[in-house]
Amino acid sequence: MAHILVTGGSRGIGAAVVRKFASAGDRVSFTYHTREDAANALARETGALAIRADNASPEEISRAVKVATDVYGGVDILVNNAGISASRLFTDITTEEWREMFAVHVEGAFHYSRSVLPYMIHEKNGNIINISSMWGITGGSCEVHYSAAKAALIGMTRALAKELGPSRIRVNCVAPGVIDTEMNGALSDEDMDALREETPLGRIGTPEEIAETVWFLTTRGADFITGQVISPNGGILI
DSSP, X not given: OOEEEETTOSSHHHHHHHHHHHHTTOEEEEEESSOHHHHHHHHHHHOOXXXXXXXXXXXXXXXXXXXXXXXXXXXXEEEEOOOOOOOOOGGGOOHHHHHHHHIIIIIHHHHHHHHHHHHHHHHTXXXXXXXXXXXXXXXXXXXXXXXHHHHHHHHHHHHHHHHHGGGTEEEEEEOOOSBOSGGGTTSOHHXXXXXXXXXXXXXXXXXXXXXXXXXXXXXXXXXXXXXXXXOOSTTSOO
């Protein structure tokens, strides 16, 4: 029975990942930032441990990992999922907005990974899965700071996989396409229809489908997969 820690697990893709692993009987802990109501509801539903933490705060990350490990022991699987999004013209992005985007996505993944790795290295076993985005692969207009941060996660994944391979720790990246989550709630119906039409499979993805991809990367069937970027996107990027 593994201990999986999911960052940003109260809703969307993160919540789907929590449900997937909890239903398999694993010990699941997850972090949330502002959605205490959703986090508590998910904890009651799944039995997972909800921990409040700001992904941009190294101190809160350190505390969150300590709380999780005090309850469930060392982390076997880390899913760096927490994120924010914003649509801005590049010339309108402020220095603070740029730094916040990287603090939440990249620095958060750095601090969580660094916190759980001593246990994984000692055990010679572990999985780190970073949730990027198709925009980290191809870039998104009016989302330069988001695209750049997600691209940085891809670079981090590949480099860390090389470094940790000898310790039998696998590091992979999931880069979803357009998914039906609150994060895309700001898009208009016209925008969503256009994205649906651009997608060869003709529909928007679901959080549960991304959770299945994350799950696969932790199974025996994926034992020889590391340093890879898997993009469940319905064919919108080919």
